[in-house]
Amino acid sequence: MMHSTIDRTIGNTPLVRLQRIPGADVAARGTVILGKLEGNNPGGSVKDRPVLSMIRGAEARGEIHPGDRLIEATSGNTGIAMAMIAAMTGYRMTLIMPDNLSAERRASMRAYGAELILTPAVQGGMEYARDLAMTMQANGEGRVLDQFANPDNPRAHYDTTGPEIWRDTQGGITHFVSAMGTTGTIMGVSRFLREQEAGVMIVGAQPSEGSQIAGIRKWSPAYQPKIYQPSEVDRIEQVSQADAEEMARRLAAEEGIFCGPSAAGACVIALRVAAEVENATIVFIVCDRGDRYLSTGLFPG
Known part of the structure; x- marks a missing residue:
């Protein structure tokens, strides 16, 4: 009889389709938006x-x-x-x-x-x-260990997150959207996906000027993560704190996806991309669970 230890339960998180938020126009153009539920990891996040x-x-x-x-x-x-x-x-x-x-x-x-x-x-x-x-x-x-400079950070996503997305979309992914903090997720997934299909579009989400969104950062040059390679990201989109927080509430109330504002910010950008394309498969990272933000007032009490 085999019994796993807690570390063996990390990864292989679900990839789920948004049903209501994208709306009829996106569906009519043959585009689907998928969220990878990293809050299902034992520690509750992609980290x-x-x-x-x-x-x-x-x-x-x-x-x-x-x-x-x-x-x-x-x-x-x-x-x-x-x-x-x-x-x-x-x-x-x-x-x-x-x-x-x-x-x-x-x-x-x-x-x-x-x-x-x-x-x-x-x-x-x-x-x-x-x-x-x-x-x-x-x-x-x-x-x-220095998550900002340690190559084992993006390597984890090259070895696991990227292959899982490729497998679960049956190689059909056209766009990948991720919040950018340490940038480990977007770096590792980007490298893997582009080795499978060079045309996959990689989109990063950063906070707009004056916005403070937990898990998303725009670093000054002196603190730019050393693991970050700009060539691995095709496009960077800004998201406001207000939009990210409103989307977190919508994801919970309309899709049953309870997540934090960084995941919701990535969703805002995924919807922005969806409005521009046809017959696309867009995957965004749902970084964590919303229960760790209850005391912040993000969700109604």
């Missing part, structure tokens, strides 16, 4: 994939060993995945995050046994958290 890849990769290279302390700057989902997989594999985990992120995310990380360091959002947000993580590593306080 389970790269975190497992980064930890296993560092172990294979002899860079870390169970009992070591890992340090990571995170805006939330990576931290939850880090805390979960560190608990499973026997690492101590210190997570650094701005203090304006949701209470549910903090509680989830602590439930897995992680130590949290909350930094003032007004002091520099994620950029400050990233700098502090590197300073702590330089002081010998632990090892930073």
Whole structure:
């Protein structure tokens, strides 16, 4: 009798068709929009994939060993995945995050046994958290896996997410849409899909000026993720905070898809693309679950 461990349940998430939100015009043009439900991973987000890849990769290279302390700057989902997989594999985990992120995310990380360091959002947000993580590593306080520069991040999506999308669309995908944060998802999936079909259009979602959307970032040049390769993205579209939040509510109420604002932002862009094309199969990443945003007021109480 075979019994899986929790890490074996990561991946192979469902790909589901939007039924109501796209509307009759999109359907009449033969286009379908599909969401990949990454909230079905055991840690509740797409970040389970790269975190497992980064930890296993560092172990294979002899860079870390169970009992070591890992340090990571995170805006939330990576931290939850880090805390979960560190608990499973026997690492101590210190997570650094701005203090304006949701209470549910903090509680989830602590439930897995992680130590949290909350930094003032007004002091520099994620950029400050990233700098502090590197300073702590330089002081010998632990090892930073660095999701922003670690090639094991996009490799996870090249090895798993991309092949799953190709398989589940039977090679019919024409457009791939993803929110851009660390950019690991869009980098890995883009590379895999283009090796199968060079004509697949890769579209990234970034927040519009003044918008703050958890999980989507537009980095300054000094903090641009080192894993990001602009040539792997055909088009970058901006989405407003208001549009992303309204779409999160619509996805829950009209499609039964309960997700956060970064996934909803990608959906906004998928619909924008759908309005321009015919006979297309558009896939967007539903990054996480909406229950970790309940305290933020995103959804009606």
